[in-house]
Amino acid sequence: xxxxxxxxxxxxxxxxxxxxxxxxxxxxxxxxxxxxxxxxxxxxxxxxxxxxxxxxxxxxxxxxxxxxxxxxxxxxxxxxxxxxxxxxxxxxxxxxxxxxxxxxxxxxxxxxxxxxxxxxxxxxxxxxxxxxxxxxxxxxxxxxxxxxxxxxx
Amino acid sequence: xxxxxxxxxxxxxxxxxxxxxxxxxxxxxxxxxxxxxxxxxxxxxxxxxxxxxxxxxxxxxxxxxxxxxxxxxxxxxxxxxxxxxxxxxxxxxxxxxxxxxxxxxxxxxxxxxxxxxxxxxxxxxxxxxxxxxxxxxxxxxxxxxxxxxxxxxxxxxxxxxxxxxxxxxxxxxxxxxxxxxxxxxxxxxxxxxxxxxxxxxxxxxxxxxxxxxxxxxxxxxxxxxxxxxxxxxxxxxxxxxxxxxxxxxxxxxxxxxxxxxxxxxxxxxxxxxxxxxxxxxxxxxxxxxxxxxxxxxxxxxxxxxxxxxxxxxxxxxxxxxxxxxxxxxxxxxxxxxxxxxxxxxxxxxxxxxxxxxxxxxxxxxxxxxxxxxxxxxxxxxxxxxxxxxxxxxxxxxxxxxxxxxxxxxxxxxxxxxxxxxxxxxxxxxxxxxxxxxxxxxxxxxxxxxxxxxxxxxxxxxxxxxxxxxxxxxxxxxxxxxxxxxxxxxxxxxxxxxxxx
Numbered sequence: 001x002x003x004x005x006x007x008x009x010x011x012x013x014x015x016x017x018x019x020x021x022x023x024x025x026x027x028x029x030x031x032x033x034x035x036x037x038x039x040x041x042x043x044x045x046x047x048x049x050x051x052x053x054x055x056x057x058x059x060x061x062x063x064x065x066x067x068x069x070x071x072x073x074x075x076x077x078x079x080x081x082x083x084x085x086x087x088x089x090x091x092x093x094x095x096x097x098x099x100x101x102x103x104x105x106x107x108x109x110x111x112x113x114x115x116x117x118x119x120x121x122x123x124x125x126x127x128x129x130x131x132x133x134x135x136x137x138x139x140x141x142x143x144x145x146x147x148x149x150x151x152x153x
Numbered sequence: 154x155x156x157x158x159x160x161x162x163x164x165x166x167x168x169x170x171x172x173x174x175x176x177x178x179x180x181x182x183x184x185x186x187x188x189x190x191x192x193x194x195x196x197x198x199x200x201x202x203x204x205x206x207x208x209x210x211x212x213x214x215x216x217x218x219x220x221x222x223x224x225x226x227x228x229x230x231x232x233x234x235x236x237x238x239x240x241x242x243x244x245x246x247x248x249x250x251x252x253x254x255x256x257x258x259x260x261x262x263x264x265x266x267x268x269x270x271x272x273x274x275x276x277x278x279x280x281x282x283x284x285x286x287x288x289x290x291x292x293x294x295x296x297x298x299x300x301x302x303x304x305x306x307x308x309x310x311x312x313x314x315x316x317x318x319x320x321x322x323x324x325x326x327x328x329x330x331x332x333x334x335x336x337x338x339x340x341x342x343x344x345x346x347x348x349x350x351x352x353x354x355x356x357x358x359x360x361x362x363x364x365x366x367x368x369x370x371x372x373x374x375x376x377x378x379x380x381x382x383x384x385x386x387x388x389x390x391x392x393x394x395x396x397x398x399x400x401x402x403x404x405x406x407x408x409x410x411x412x413x414x415x416x417x418x419x420x421x422x423x424x425x426x427x428x429x430x431x432x433x434x435x436x437x438x439x440x441x442x443x444x445x446x447x448x449x450x451x452x453x454x455x456x457x458x459x460x461x462x463x464x465x466x467x468x469x470x471x472x473x474x475x476x477x478x479x480x481x482x483x484x485x486x487x488x489x490x491x492x493x494x495x496x497x498x499x500x501x502x503x504x505x506x507x508x509x510x511x512x513x514x515x516x517x518x519x520x521x522x523x524x525x526x527x528x529x530x531x532x533x534x535x536x537x538x539x540x541x542x543x544x545x546x547x548x549x550x551x552x553x554x555x556x557x558x559x560x561x562x563x564x565x566x567x568x569x570x571x572x573x574x575x576x577x578x579x580x581x582x583x584x585x586x587x588x589x590x591x592x593x594x595x596x597x598x599x600x601x602x603x604x605x606x607x608x609x610x611x612x613x614x615x616x617x618x619x620x621x622x623x624x625x626x627x628x629x630x631x632x633x634x635x636x637x638x639x640x641x642x643x644x645x646x647x648x649x650x651x652x653x
């Protein structure tokens with residue numbers, strides 16, 4: 001039995017069930033000889049059902065190579081880095097680009113092995129400020145100013 | 154001369170376009186060189202900067218990056234025995250032994266010149282074949298277009314050879330995601346849950362940033378913690394310019410590589426690595442001294458390098474004329490063009506012939522700049538192999554956020570990007586390829602549209618797909634493509650065993 005294949009199949013079957021339910025709720029159109037908006041989603045549902053079923057069968061009954069988990073997906077730091085990335089994304093609209101990015105870059109630099117404090121601080125300040133100026137003033141991307149709205153342009 | 158050709162040439166040769174091409178080439182060389190960075194990631198990072206630029210300047214920048222990235226991959230392969238890109242794997246077999254022997258400069262010079270000739274040959278193919286193919290494609294009707302797109306989707310099989318079921322499931326997930334938003338025929342809102350931001354569907358560039366860049370950040374993080382925070386090269390680089398004797402030795406391998414690469418580039422899903430290995434193999438078989446291969450010979454570098462750069466021009470042919478991406482990079486290029494309101498396909502040559510030719514000439518300039526920059530700045534460029542990941546990776550993370558935000562100046566897209574990043578990681582954990590999902594996102598919308606239009610036209614009769622000769626041809630080609638994909642995958646596995 002392949003644990004990963006069974007997990008994938010179970011998740012996909014659940015997703016397919018939800019997708020099928022939502023497809024059944026789509027409004028019908030009564031134009032003659034014209035496929036409904038739900039036509040293509042139903043094709044997807046059938047394909048997903050058949051393929052998830054096949055994966056489940058493979059996972060349960062066929063002899064599989066149980067590949068060891070990749071180091072990067074096992075690493076707890078990777079999960080922590082993702083969590084920090086998410087915190088950064090949530091804080092971004094409120095704090096603004098620079099205020100949110102400075103600590104984020106510092107933490108990420110540390111995660112990637114930079115231990116020198118001077119380099120950490122300099123990098124964490126220069127990278128966000130440079131990118132902010134480049135995209136906001138160079139390319140016209142309206143990156144949020146957040147709490148610094150009155151101080152920076 | 155066709156005025157559109159002249160117009161295209163002039164647009165691609167404007168100072169701003171040339172600066173963009175040169176910048177792209179330089180960035181591409183850097184991105185290609187750094188192990189762990191892919192050309193796709195490089196293009197994704199640069200993409201937000203192109204939104205505000207003129208379409209010709211944008212595509213010049215991106216094409217420069219595409220072509221430069223292919224060449225840059227060989228630098229790390231030669232100096233470190235770590236291919237910067239998968240396409241440079243074959244180059245390492247002879248490049249690294251030459252480098253160890255103290256002939257790093259000669260090896261790099263061979264790679265640069267061979268890449269240039271391969272790229273130039275594929276430019277000629279692009280220039281002569283693309284307009285003819287576009288003219289033929291203009292005659293296609295809805296059933297033909299559906300079958301054509303279906304044929305395009307069969308390249309999924311080449312990314313799913315490890316597990317066909319998982320590859321197809323990945324594509325089906327992509328097709329499911331494509332149905333989010335207004336349906337392409339009637340405009341009915343589907344799976345939007347009342348969220349206005351979902352009415353236009355999931356932007357596939359947002360999805361792509363998440364799917365490619367976030368897992369790469371995690372992967373590099375693990376690498377850093379294993380002590381691979383940066384790579385150092387010790388190789389001393391002497392003269393790079395090849396001499397006459399060396400150039401003469403390159404004629405045969407470069408000819409084989411250029412022809413093979415251009416042809417295989419046109420076939421969807423084959424890509425640089427297979428073209429490089431096939432060229433290497435043929436050159437070795439046709440060589441008078443096959444025993445020298447693998448020990449550091451010029452021919453062993455020239456063949457794969459000309460092949461992988463010839464693939465770039467070949468891959469642009471189906472992208473520009475049929476709207477079918479042959480690999481992830483051309484899929485991103487399609488997205489980049491769509492942002493500028495341009496839709497690659499047969500109509501591009503009819504409605505915006507000047508732009509289509511400017512793409513072709515930008516590709517030409519990209520190869521020229523690549524040669525100039527690589528030859529003149531190679532010593533400086535190899536120093537970048539030591540760029541610490543502690544600076545590079547946080548910058549990439551920030552650029553992912555800026556890239557997805559700048560699509561519509563909307564945080565919703567940033568969260569969608571993060572969702573796709575998690576999806577990419579989950580798929581990685583489940584050993585599912587992400588490229589089929591990406592291709593389904595690119596082609597799915599049009600696939601549904603043409604399917605429904607064809608069925609409406611035939612009053613629901615599916616035989617329309619078999620009675621139209623063009624449609625039937627593409628369906629037969631689809632079957633052939635599936636078998637070819639598996640053959641190529643087996644070949645790839647075989648040749649992988651040859652990699653040092």
